[in-house]
Amino acid sequence: MKIFIASDHAGFALKRAILEHLRAAGREVEDLGTHSEESVDYPDFAHTLAARVAREAEARGILICATGIGMSMAANRHPGVRAALCHDAYTAEMARRHNNANVLCMGGKVTGEAVAKQMVDIFLATPFDGGRHARRVAKLEAKDE
Numbered sequence: 001m002k003i004f005i006a007s008d009h010a011g012f013a014l015k016r017a018i019l020e021h022l023r024a025a026g027r028e029v030e031d032l033g034t035h036s037e038e039s040v041d042y043p044d045f046a047h048t049l050a051a052r053v054a055r056e057a058e059a060r061g062i063l064i065c066a067t068g069i070g071m072s073m074a075a076n077r078h079p080g081v082r083a084a085l086c087h088d089a090y091t092a093e094m095a096r097r098h099n100n101a102n103v104l105c106m107g108g109k110v111t112g113e114a115v116a117k118q119m120v121d122i123f124l125a126t127p128f129d130g131g132r133h134a135r136r137v138a139k140l141e142a143k144d145e
Contacts, residue, residue, distance in 0.1 A: 002060075003027055005063075005064075006045040007045065008070075010066035011066065012036065017113050027124070049103070050103065053103055061083070068107040072085040082137070097126055097127070098136075099133070100133070
């Protein structure tokens, strides 16, 4: 599974910690920026990552800004992207099981490093349940068209 990760300046420190965590686990991850704590505009990074995830069916993305709100709003403007703002292990699991989310969004100023790593691991390992949930996700995709 290809994993893309991006952040703005407010999410940079947490992104760096998650990158180290994923690489230590042997995961293939591509860092799409930002590469410092210098102020940048979060939509630029959300749009870049969302476009990549939308093109690669099996890819997953991770976006981090101060709260995760802006990143999720920007990413969800892309057809085929289902970005979920998560705050804990349960929301990360349900984003995958029930919503087939392909982008995990979180807040670098509101999510601790240990919780963030746990969310990432769960998000990447959890399958989509399908069934009645597939019907609902299809309605999301139909709205994109």
